[in-house]
Amino acid sequence: MLDPKLLRSDAQKLAEALKKKNFVLDIDGINALDSRRRELLQETEKLQNERNVRSKSIGQAKASGQDIAPLLAEVASLGDSLEQNKKALAEVQAEFDDLLMRIPNTPQECVPAGRDEHDNVELRRWGTPRSFDFEVQDHVAIGEAMEAMDFATATKLTGSRFVVMKAGIARMHRALIQFMLDQHIESHGYTEVYVPYMVNRDSLLGTGQLPKFAEDLFRLEGESEYYLIPTAEVPVTNLVRDTIVPAEQMPLKYVCHTPCFRSEAGSYGRDTRGMIRQHQFEKVELVQLVLPEQSDAALEELTGHAEKILQLLELPYRAMLLCGGDMGANAARTIDLEVWLPSQNCYREISSCSTFEDFQARRMQARWRNPETGKPELMHTLNGSGLAIGRTLVAILENYQNADGSVTVPAALRSYMNGLERLV
């Protein structure tokens, strides 16, 4: 959520910034609604004050034994007009809140303008894609040849965009999770957390998946309005919802492995083959909750932590600064990491690292206490995949494939697989 005060004082500037995200800010509409809201608010408060004052004097009169009947008569009509005002205010307020919750975050100055991924800016590249002296197979062919990756059976069990893994591939998939968690805990200073995989509406409003992107989520049947998490970002970031964190505990750095569930509505026909785009996938997520002045540096740091995983696995990648049009609605700046996929002869997203500045914190009322002012102030939130497990598995299968159909186990992973050097 943007700062409502800025929306009032600096709307032009916000509108200009939001253009980068192809969002048209209806300044006149918002202003009209806001001034109506404020009008009603002030009128309501006036009436409430009158009621309070009168009620108090009735109390005093009664205490001193006076006749309160005439005082009661004076107050008779007050209740009705107050009631009407409150009702009108509640309606306008709800409309205003909803509007506010649907405005995207403003991108930072450094975010390039652009419509889609073609306008993203490459920041750096690491590693050199391997050249193959045989015909490269994609991960589906490799996995199915090993009889360790089975999409047809997953379709039978559930439907499209699911997978069944077996034996060495299933084990490598699990090893990746352990490896990444350990790296972030032991070398990058994160605290591991385990969280619910279902969350309520408030949590999704907090991180910004709702109210705008309900169609991307799986909502559960039942009395409670629960949703499967689309990313660990939701439960982990919401750990600090409605809390005031003491300054000395900041920054908070959490790493969390969870499955992620996404409906992938609107991506029909995209990446239909293989494990690239699934309704259910595992991810190790990095979340940082930091002081405002730390967030820009924290994004670089967090991205570096995700990159380190790719480097340790010796997977070639590039880092991309996303253009306004390709960014998520909630982010202020996003750096994507793209891993080389030989079968597609291109780099594909494997991690997305973003700073949200105070956008999520304002929605969540997530604050820290500034010792200088003694006042609670909004913190900044960041997160990034470190990394998406399924896509990392895909990258390893494809980049480490051998002519005989086997796959070399990356050195960094072997201690997590009982020394196994090769999947066959």
Added chain:
RNA sequence: GGAGGGGUGGCAGAGCGGUUGAAUGCACCGGUCUUGAAAACCGGCGAGGGUGAAAGCCCUUCGAGAGUUCGAAUCUCUCCCCCUCCGCCA
């Protein structure tokens, strides 16, 4: 699932329907005392919003929502959460 008990400020814990935004204690901050610290004493100390240059003033907030009332932390209803016992269960 059945039976009970509870949700009040950072924590603990009072609160006859009417100066209760809320006693008291702890914690915290400032001061006195002290070489320094502790103790003791004095003072301050929730959050959100509106208005204002500021001081301040005003509104909201005692799990959430609805209701009764001139007036609700206090009464009624619904829901949520926590605790204890029984049953079931990984």
